[in-house]
Structures are given as C-alpha cells and as structure tokens.
Amino acid sequence: MTHHVSTMLDTYPKDLGPVSRDTLAACIEACFECAQTCTACADACLAEDMVADLTGCISINLDCADLCAATGRVLTRRTGDNPGVTRALIEACLAACRACAEECERHAQMHEHCRVCAEACRRCEQACADLLAALA
Amino acid sequence: MTHHVSTMLDTYPKDLGPVSRDTLAACIEACFECAQTCTACADACLAEDMVADLTGCISINLDCADLCAATGRVLTRRTGDNPGVTRALIEACLAACRACAEECERHAQMHEHCRVCAEACRRCEQACADLLAALA
Amino acid sequence: MTHHVSTMLDTYPKDLGPVSRDTLAACIEACFECAQTCTACADACLAEDMVADLTGCISINLDCADLCAATGRVLTRRTGDNPGVTRALIEACLAACRACAEECERHAQMHEHCRVCAEACRRCEQACADLLAALA
Amino acid sequence: MTHHVSTMLDTYPKDLGPVSRDTLAACIEACFECAQTCTACADACLAEDMVADLTGCISINLDCADLCAATGRVLTRRTGDNPGVTRALIEACLAACRACAEECERHAQMHEHCRVCAEACRRCEQACADLLAALA
Numbered sequence: 001m002t003h004h005v006s007t008m009l010d011t012y013p014k015d016l017g018p019v020s021r022d023t024l025a026a027c028i029e030a031c032f033e034c035a036q037t038c039t040a041c042a043d044a045c046l047a048e049d050m051v052a053d054l055t056g057c058i059s060i061n062l063d064c065a066d067l068c069a070a071t072g073r074v075l076t077r078r079t080g081d082n083p084g085v086t087r088a089l090i091e092a093c094l095a096a097c098r099a100c101a102e103e104c105e106r107h108a109q110m111h112e113h114c115r116v117c118a119e120a121c122r123r124c125e126q127a128c129a130d131l132l133a134a135l136a
Numbered sequence: 137m138t139h140h141v142s143t144m145l146d147t148y149p150k151d152l153g154p155v156s157r158d159t160l161a162a163c164i165e166a167c168f169e170c171a172q173t174c175t176a177c178a179d180a181c182l183a184e185d186m187v188a189d190l191t192g193c194i195s196i197n198l199d200c201a202d203l204c205a206a207t208g209r210v211l212t213r214r215t216g217d218n219p220g221v222t223r224a225l226i227e228a229c230l231a232a233c234r235a236c237a238e239e240c241e242r243h244a245q246m247h248e249h250c251r252v253c254a255e256a257c258r259r260c261e262q263a264c265a266d267l268l269a270a271l272a
Numbered sequence: 273m274t275h276h277v278s279t280m281l282d283t284y285p286k287d288l289g290p291v292s293r294d295t296l297a298a299c300i301e302a303c304f305e306c307a308q309t310c311t312a313c314a315d316a317c318l319a320e321d322m323v324a325d326l327t328g329c330i331s332i333n334l335d336c337a338d339l340c341a342a343t344g345r346v347l348t349r350r351t352g353d354n355p356g357v358t359r360a361l362i363e364a365c366l367a368a369c370r371a372c373a374e375e376c377e378r379h380a381q382m383h384e385h386c387r388v389c390a391e392a393c394r395r396c397e398q399a400c401a402d403l404l405a406a407l408a
Numbered sequence: 409m410t411h412h413v414s415t416m417l418d419t420y421p422k423d424l425g426p427v428s429r430d431t432l433a434a435c436i437e438a439c440f441e442c443a444q445t446c447t448a449c450a451d452a453c454l455a456e457d458m459v460a461d462l463t464g465c466i467s468i469n470l471d472c473a474d475l476c477a478a479t480g481r482v483l484t485r486r487t488g489d490n491p492g493v494t495r496a497l498i499e500a501c502l503a504a505c506r507a508c509a510e511e512c513e514r515h516a517q518m519h520e521h522c523r524v525c526a527e528a529c530r531r532c533e534q535a536c537a538d539l540l541a542a543l544a
Binding site: 043046047049051052055058059062 | 321323
Binding site: 147150164169176180182184213215 | 318385
C-alpha cells in the first residue's frame, strides 16, 4: 500500500510543506496496516478457547485499531494546518501501539496472531516516532 | 444520549474504578455529539457558495470528527487498563476540539452551522478537560 | 442528541430535498446512539465471566457499531446525491441492527447490557425502516 | 498490505469456512486501500483552486471512504456468522465504489488524484463483486 499512499501524496495540488514525503507515507501506511492487523488480532483472540484470558488483549487491540484508523486519516489530510493537533494525535497513537505490542508480546509464543500483531504495532510505533522527529 | 451512555455504564459487570461516572458519561456523550456536528459542519461548508474560503474549516472539521469518534469509542471501553493511552488520546481530542472551535468561531457570525459547531466543540473541549482532571 | 442533529440540519445552506427532516434526524440520532451502545455492549460482554459464551454477541456488536457509525456519517452528509448508495447502506445497517438485536435478545434476561443494547438496535432498525419508506 | 492481511487470516484459530482465502484477502486489502485513497482525493480536491466545482466529488469520496473502512473491518472479523449482513454491506460498498469511480472519472484528465482514485475505486468494486460471487 505504501506505493498508493506515496502516489496520492505526489498528486496533492499544493505544497506539502517541509515534512519528508517518505516518512509521512510510511507512517500513514503503518497506521492503516496496524488498524487492520489489530482488528484481526482481536477477532482471532475472540475465537480462541482461552478467550477469557485474552480480554485485556482484545480491548487494547480494539483501542489501537481505532486510534490507528483515526491517525491514518488525519495524516492523509494535508489541507489546513494544525501541527499541535497532529503531534498530540501521533503521540497518542504511538502510546497505543506500544501498549498493544507489549500486551501481544506476552502471548506471542502461544498465539501466532499476537506475534504478527506485535510486529505490526512495533512498526507503527517506530513510524510514529520517526514522523514526530521529522516534524520537530 | 447522555441517558443511554449512563445506562450502559450502569450495566457494566465489573468495577468501573475510581472515575466519576457522570464525568465519564458526559465526555463520551460530548464526543459522539461533536463527531456528528463536525461531520455536518464540514458538509454545510461544502454547500456554501464561498466554499473556497472554508477549506481550512472543512479540514479541521473532518479531523475533529475522526478524533472525537475514536475518543468516544475508546472511552466507552472500560475493560483493560491503559491510562497512559487514554490520557494522551483525551489530550489530542481536546486539542482538536479547541482548534476546530477557534476556526468555526471566526465565521460564526456569517455561518450558523459554524456557530452551532463551535458550541459543540467548546462543550467537548470542556468535557475532555473535566475528565482529564478527574483522572489525575 | 436529536436536538443537535435537527439544529444542524436546519443550518444546511441548500435545499435538503423532499426527505422528511424529522425522519432523517431520527435515523441519524439512532445510528450514533446504537454505535455507542453496541460498543459498550461488546465491552460489557468482554467483562463477563462467561465471555466464552458471548463471542458471537461481541462480534455482531462490533460489526453493528461499525455499520451504524458509517451510516450515521453518510446520512449526515447532504451534499452530492447518491440515492442508490444511501439506500443500500441503510438496508445493510437495518440488517445489522436486526441481527444484533436478535442475538442480544437471546441473553437479555441474563445480561442487562444485552437487554438495553437490543432496545437500541430495535430503535435503529425501525428508524432505518422509516427512512427507507420515506425515501421510496 | 495483501501480504499482512493473508498472514493474519492464516493465524485464525478456527475454520474460516468455505470462502476462498485469496478472494477474501484481496477484498479486505482493496477496502483499506480505497478508504485511504478516497480520503486523500477528498483532501486534494479541497486544495484545488476550483474546489467549488468539486464538492460532489468530495462528498462521494468521504462517503466511499467511510463505507470502505467499515467494510474492511467487518470482513476482517471472521467470528460469528451473519452472511446476510455481510452480503448487504458488500453490496453497499460496491455501489459506493462504483459511484465514486464514475464521479472521479469525469475529471480524471484534469486532476491526477481523481484518476488514481478512480482506479482504486474500480479495483475495490471488482474485489467486492468477486467476493459476492464467491459467497453465493
């Protein structure tokens, strides 16, 4: 999907400003991917026989999915200029990705979906950190 | 809708923790109301003859709608415990509501939808501030 | 919230077309309320000791919440004219509300959150049916 | 992203049923990609000098983004079984993708973002049609 995200950024009719296009595209892509993966991990946890032990994981999965979806949309929009809002949202998204990764890593050896989800969360956490640094 | 939000909080089968139920319900309600109002304001701006002067307003309206919708969902979920994520998200939502209110207030005299939207944003900003104080 | 939905419809700068404003406002309001209630019911089910018996309920709760949220947003937008899309979406939303109500009604006597959620789903199902009839 | 969607489907702990995993993964991926692309196209239209001529395009872009996002989430969830809801939602998503593609194709020669967006909508329309046929 990075390809499509970058392609759309290239078609933006006005100046995109000083932010690195690659860093921005990588973060948008990571947010959409993480939203999908966390939605899938919540559902896979729900299908496990031991679901009663996974309710905390399901809950942070759902929160992380909602936050990544909102962040992916807000970052996609380049019109208007609210750097304070963008920065606060990326920080919240980074915190959700970290919390979800830590939770999933606890059962990564038992549940393959948690292992894959933890990786997607760590990638998105890093992409958020990179974008925050680029915006500084 | 506050009534329904409170009713559902009352049915939660486990302890809701130390947070004031009324403060929480008020913030959830304000988030859903603000998400709807900002979506409507973006659409009303789009229908104005002078839409070219309102693109910044439309953009922050859409961002604020996405942030309020995500915050309303995350606050609705009481299972799991990620106070750091919740706090960062409320702060981002508060920042978006403030930015959207400031933008809408600039054309509140000319556009009734911006006047009503600014009020919804200010209510949600305050509800976020109240909840942050209650969580401290 | 109906009050705020109606107020925003009143500020729309162009003609809203032949649809009854009250029927439309009632459906938008029901969609947002149902999205919140289903999100809360999924979370309350997750907090039940017998969560393993409620995974089907959680899943349809989450689907219904997503569909109601999308329908509430699309119905809020009055600019542009895609009656076929709107009609198909309301039909899908109505089907989700009915399925979620039927599932929740099965454990309404045991779980108060399912009883309240079933009522919200039935209200939204009816509001969707009313709007479909008004659009015919 | 198809790779990640497929990887998560492979980790689902229960039977995925008779649906073709590739057809399902392709539709989920197309929905997320189309949601991102339509969000970007709405924003790029907003940044055009001739935005007043593009308000219908922005509106269907926003509707299509909401519908694709909801459809991508619902299709990602495999727990529970509501084939009627899923089918109605895919049909609504297909209708939105077709309407958005038709609108964007009208100014594809003038606006590169509309050309790219129309392609994403056509891909998602086809992926929905393929999945509907596979579910029959």
